[in-house]
Amino acid sequence: MKVILTGNEAVARGAWEAGCHVAAAYPGTPSTEILENLGRFPEVSSEWSPNEKVALEVASGASIAGARALCAMKHVGLNVAADPFFTMSYIGVNGGLVVVTADDPGLSSSQNEQDNRWYALHAKVPMLEPSDSQECLDFTRAAFDISERFDTPVLLRLTTRICHSKSVVETEERVESPVREYGRNPAKNAMLPAFARQKHYIVEKRLEDLREFGESSPFNSVTMADGAEIGVIASGVGYQYAREALGDGANFLKIGFSWPLPRRRIREFASKVKTLWVVEENDPFIETEIRAMGISCFGKDVLPVVDELTPAIVARAVLGKEPAPGREGEVPPPNRPPLLCPGCPHRGLFFPLSKKKDVIVTGDIGCYGLGSMPPLNVGETTICMGAGFSAAIGFEKANEKAGRNRKVFGILGDSTFFHSGITGLIDAVVNKSRSVFVIMDNRITAMTGQQENPGSGRTLSGEETVALDIPKICGACGVKDDNIHVVDPYDLKASAEAVDRAWAAEETSVIVTTRPCALLKNVQKERAGMKCFVDEERCVLCGACLKLGCPAISKRDGRIVIDQEACNGCGLCVQVCPKSAVGKKGES
């Protein structure tokens, strides 16, 4: 059937068609929708795992036990899962194992722009790189076969444009592949040094076999154009951009099986063209290999490493064609940075924290990361998930050495707490940190579009399950009851008190907020009638409410206006108004 799918939907469809039995992931833009879509197929047992390392280990166990398994993550997720990834390369598979990495050239939603193709080289596993949704489906299906044939995990490398672009796809039906026999085999599956050493020889040999296989892979293809002297070697969406920009004016070697690279085919192609160009996003991955082969080419000397490519960038580099001028705006309009939503529960704790002097806030990645923008300006570091807690510990130590009297608040969310915050908290308690550890529990993984997490009480398929109790976990990690402050962030006074008490404590303390994300369907339904409004008689235009940074409040034509469609009646503006000029209708 002909349908139009995003790359992520096509990967899910391809895995299903290939008879995949088990899928595990932790959400992360741009990979999230892969598992969301796989979760709709009842034949596949799909789960949200607490983090990527757990997800890959779940998939690895399933594979060793004979099931076809898939694990998906955003690029930085593979850093977290790198430990099982490298050793699964040694162990290999029983049922096919496909690891999907979704990289983010252009950093549409990430903290760095790392190019995960190096992981394939580093872990010595084969890699496929689709350039549109049809290839996402085809390559995913093929990846399971390659995995089983060569006894190796396969890395499927996507990028944001591939994940989130839609194109036309021809789908097929699922081919059932029974779960394979499993027999105990420590020499294959238990990587003790003696076994692992033997395995390393096998991995090296496998790499050579894979290189040979790649030479004849249909995923690497040549298109020669009559009379064209330019040759382009391209992969991923870079190929589509090059085709768009150069049309029939160039010869193409399209690389879809992108590790190990097909050296003979590259050499042969290079010998037939006058000038050779390598078009790939971010790092010179293919280019490095080509140069190592002694073939000269144009690549990152003329194309950017940073940010996404576009057809215009390729046309300019290869053809010297100036991009269309477009029509310049007279003055560029003001920026429109992303914001905490109206009614966001994070705002209620950030506001009192923003008033506190002598405070350092180590932040993390989640919606609360947006608190570091004006006007709240809460948060000064963002490293990686979990670092909001652990970096606080180091900050405190350095402050002590420097004689700086500043209290450190480490901040992260519920999903991040389960992902990798708990270990940081344990470190804090055991090593006697006096910092404050804040868990912004909004009952969901919000930033990535509302995925369930171990605290939300539901599984990926929507089934009810236990909801872990965060304050209890903190207690079990050794934080004293007196030092655990549970607050409703819609209550500014209670939030401010909790901040003050934690600030003054001489031991590790914790603040847990309890309001769910304002965008949750049930929250929106419950609060649909709750709105705040300004009594213009009383309003003195002091602007105190504007300092909350709520996008529903603005000053227009000399009046403070609350957008009734956007407001969720959280009541923070009521509490900050010194003239009691903000009223609220619709009580909970």
Place this chain on the structure above:
Amino acid sequence: MNTKTTNVLLVGVGGQGTILASKILTEGLLSFGYDVKMSEIHGMAQRGGSVSTHVRYGEKVYSPVICRGEADVVVAFEKMEALRWLPYLSAGGRLIVNNHEIFPMPVILGQAEYPREIEKYLSASAPGTLVVEAAKTADELGNPRVMNMVLLGAVVKTLGLDGRDWGGTLRSCVPPGAVEINERAFAAGKTLLPG
């Protein structure tokens, strides 16, 4: 079917419903037999940031993104976003602007000013610019959220595809309870344009 690729850029503010509108647009184009590619950004920008969706269709489409100066139609769900994305409009392109303002944080905080007389500037820079009352129309229909369908109706008309059958696509993309109001909004959008 013309062989040239047509480029439609939908821009606005995260949460305005550009994603649903472009979904219906692409599904419809597919059902009419075009090759279609669509690209959008999820994630962080969805929290009230500036968002864009690229839709390209024709006989054979390679790139999923539209470059500056190449959009045949730009439809701005918010006025200031029209200014931001104006450089993407092609020389003979058509700009459709929703007469609707959403203040970004720098404006709310008084650090920047919301640009004045945007319509005037746009019309001078891109002759034929259409300012449409999609927000008002949606309000009048009783649901401000269907503004996206009003704009979709206007886009479909501009593309000359209003004679095609969009009903099935629309029904398959919105929840059953919301079909009627969305259909009405879509129809209203088509009438907002002259001709």
